Amino acid sequence: MLRLAGAVLLSAAAYYVYLPLPSGVSEPWKLMLLDALFRSFMQAVRGQNLGSLDHSHVIEARSSPAVNVTDSALGGVPTRVFRPIGGEKLKRGVIYFHGGGWALGSGRMRSYDSLCRRMAEDLDAVVMSVDYRLVPEAVFPDQYYDVLAASRAFLSTEVLEHYSIDPERVCVSGDSAGGNLAAAVAQKLGSDDTLKVKFKAQALIYPVLQALDFHTPSYQQNQAVPILYRPVMARFWLQYLGANSSLEPLLLANNHSSLDESGISADIRSKLNWTALLPTKRRKHFQPVVKQTGSPGVVGKVPGLMDVRASPLLAEQDVLGKTPKAYVMTCEFDVLRDDGLMYARRLQDAGVTVTSDHYEDGFHGCMVFASMPVMSNVGQRSMSNYIHWLDQNL
Template structure:
């Protein structure tokens, strides 16, 4: 009996060692975040092993696990009809409230996952969109755009654009009883990137009869030229989105050589000798000017005089506004709809969102910037998981409340 107790104690100690991470004291419910991160790290490690052994691509294995655990069938309930359909030729899950007003508000939503992971059919997104449909008396369309590694930029963007155009079409408006004056494009993380890029493109389209009234961006990723913003420096080791993982997602999305990761993480790709990066481009992500002092804190810019010449020329999408919406011209930003930008203190992407909110305001766009001092990346989507967090519930409630008041 004694060896069993010793074995159990050793196993428990090993598990505790694997799960425990030193986290900022102010982060919401740190033990829940540790457990959530341990699950993600386990999936990533197994995926890396499978990839190294040639079994399958790491992303495929992770998505397979996600499918087993999270993806659910379209199930209607007394309050919401749920169906799977196509939107501009792109798969989408549609959430229609039963009853209510004849003309409905509408939201087209793009899920996160580094342009490579997840699905709008995941339980967490299904429950989010179901709640949005019910609470807002709105039709929600959650889009399943193509994913890396099979699809790389600009294919995800083209899927998002096609779905958004279809969402604004007379055919879809009539079929689902949508109010053409009360439509929103939204998304989280990589989905927030797609939502911002779509809002910019359609804002410039003079042929559109119906336009989005609002854009709602949840901890969006918006640039890949500076991996030393204050939030990248402060939160590089804070789960669930680590700094190297974001660099990997970017390279995968842009169809670039993964061996470039160390160059990105050193900011060698944005060094002063990169002839493709003019001062005008650099000014659009100059966080020393765009961020308030309380976010800049004690951090200093990392700008190399010399780096790795030709990286931007080899990966031109690094400066393509369809991939990096933060780099858009002020005139383009000024034609986008009023915006909601959610950011979290303990998120490497925090400053992407804060800089974008500032640039939108400077362009004359009405912006609501919602910042969660105890939030972490992905918290809103995790509001419904067994490890649901308080900040997840608060962030979701605030997001839906903004939509209710502004759509």
């Protein structure tokens, strides 16, 4: 009887975990397990305040033989500071924004804590991980203002001197929604001629950069690939922009960006025209989904859809040209793949030196989750290459 019960439970667990995945994805069973853990976590907290989820997997600040960790603030925003012990007198400096759809995550999560510890140790760098406000207590542009205030403080003479950071070797970085915020900050501060110190590099990890086209090739190809499903990304966007969740079907159908939406000019559309911005290898057999008639007026109801602070891919070329040299990581099995590839192309066209680091077997979140119990080979590779780029370019 016990054997039968065990077999039933094992079968149920396998049914819950199993997902059909593309053949090229790295270590599919690890991705399935990670997705199952993530789904279980989301179900366990369903109905709770999403803003409270940043305490999941939290560890307290502590010191290690190589890195001292303390909790502080930058520009009034809670920040975890990772300082290497010993090494060079003047350190490199990295300010980091975590991912999580602007609604989840924290620099105190094990995954981000581990990433920042490794960065601090391997780079002999002071790394500052910013805990910006989260949905639903805060919506756009609150998160943007938080990271902008933290970044201005990070670049201040007072902070640079206090932490012995070399002003010639500073970088802004982030993953997913944090990559969105890092790109927006790089644009804003790159165009600010009043700053004495500016970022020398921007490192964007599978960033989310636009919300006008939910039918790019990567959205079509990977809409059912974990851990970031296409409807989930649309939901994150609506929550971030403070919009009604009932608009989700319109976004998923691209009705909000139909040609009868007068608020979207041809110039704006050209900035995310993937038929021109993506190579044939990434376009594959997919066709654009552009509605002649849709739901005009959505942009008026949700102006954040067109705000470059929320959608950095929509920035003007002269703004992009003032941003620092860039590292853009993308993964083949990620709905956000083409956001990153289009942004890398637009940066290059603006004269910015860009390293485009693409992982043919990668999936969304793989780098950050490399430090979790469900470690993947592509996660380890991508983290090592990301840190190597920082080492070579800071």
